[in-house]
Amino acid sequence: MKFAIHISTKNRKDDLLLTLATVYPLLENPAVECVVFDDGSEDGTAEAVKIKFPEVHLLQNKTSKGYIYCRNVMLNETQADVAVSLDDDAHFLSDNPLEIIGEYFKENPKCGLIAFRIYWSKTAPESTKSSQVPEVVKSFVGCGHAWRMDAWRDIPSYPEWFEFYGEENFASLQLFKNSWEIQYMPQVLVWHRVDLKQRKNVTKDFALRYRRGLRAGWFNIFLFYPPGKALRFFLYSVWRQMKTKILRGQLQVVFPVLGALWDLLRLSPNILKNRTAFTPKEFANYTKLKEPKIYWKPEN
Incomplete structure (x- = not known):
């Protein structure tokens, strides 16, 4: 090998x-x-x-x-x-x-x-x-x-x-x-x-990273999720940005969110061209998988 x-x-x-x-x-x-x-x-x-x-x-x-x-x-x-x-x-x-x-x-x-x-x-x-x-x-x-x-x-x-x-x-x-x-x-x-901790601080590239991270999630939703699910998850994501960030005074995310929305519209031809939607059964099976293991901490 x-x-x-x-x-x-x-x-x-x-x-x-x-x-x-x-x-x-x-x-x-x-x-x-x-x-x-x-x-x-x-x-x-x-x-x-x-x-x-x-x-x-x-x-x-x-x-x-x-x-x-x-x-x-x-x-x-x-x-x-x-x-x-x-x-x-x-x-x-x-x-x-x-x-x-x-x-x-x-x-x-x-x-x-x-x-x-x-x-x-x-x-x-x-x-x-x-x-x-x-x-x-x-x-x-x-x-x-x-x-x-x-x-x-x-x-x-x-x-x-x-x-x-x-x-x-x-x-x-x-x-x-x-x-x-x-x-x-x-x-x-x-x-x-x-x-x-340093990564989570608001730095000079915070707005760009926030915008790109948010829009990437939306890209994948519209590339793969069944139509009804895609729209529902997208609207829920926008609502969460409003409820948990903007309405709580975290105004530094306003322009990144607006930029991500513009990117979603601007790059919609790429999404339509590459869309490979799950069937309802595939989507149901996918949602049963466990979330990725991103952070590990030493065990006692």
Whole structure:
């Protein structure tokens, strides 16, 4: 079984180099390759990778084309049987992760994608033990997962017109439509080295992120949900924005919500062109799946 480890990056050289230092020993196995796609970095990322990690296959955009573009190129060009996707600020804490992933795919032929257990923090966990067990879930987190490439080739590529946010859910819905499962596998633990509290603060890119995140959810609703359900879920989402945010004085979301509504209208031709609606039975079965396991906390 051949493995490819895919990492897309932009202007986060130090984070990337730390991640590569943890990944590099895995490349001693000739059946494993690592691909880094530098999306127009201006901090010397490409040069540093070439010098410090010469066995890494480096792809590079001179100007940024977006991380969805980068992920599509890596996935569509690989000859591997399994593609492991990591963020540039995430790395394995489990021993022998690729062996565990390979065995799991062999033992679970319906599994098209493995979602890893992910720990979000700037500091390492005091314990990595977990009592969780594998289970089928609705979706996965971009910073740590593994594709069975037969499943990836069975669905459309990530929609680049999403720009960022929502592409994992798009792929998850496509996998479900094509009778593949997403399985959460806690045996593989990934440390995502981020400060969640800092992420939740209102920063200069808050409005853009809020707008893109909100509209991505609406895109997927209208791409996949049966007509009546789609309209109902969309209206409920708008009502929730009003009730829980705007009417409670969180006026910083007003323009992002209006922008997301405009994006939904502006990009409606893309939605109509790519719509793959669930049947009522498919939708009912989909709603029975468990929610994705996004955050893991060390157990007492």
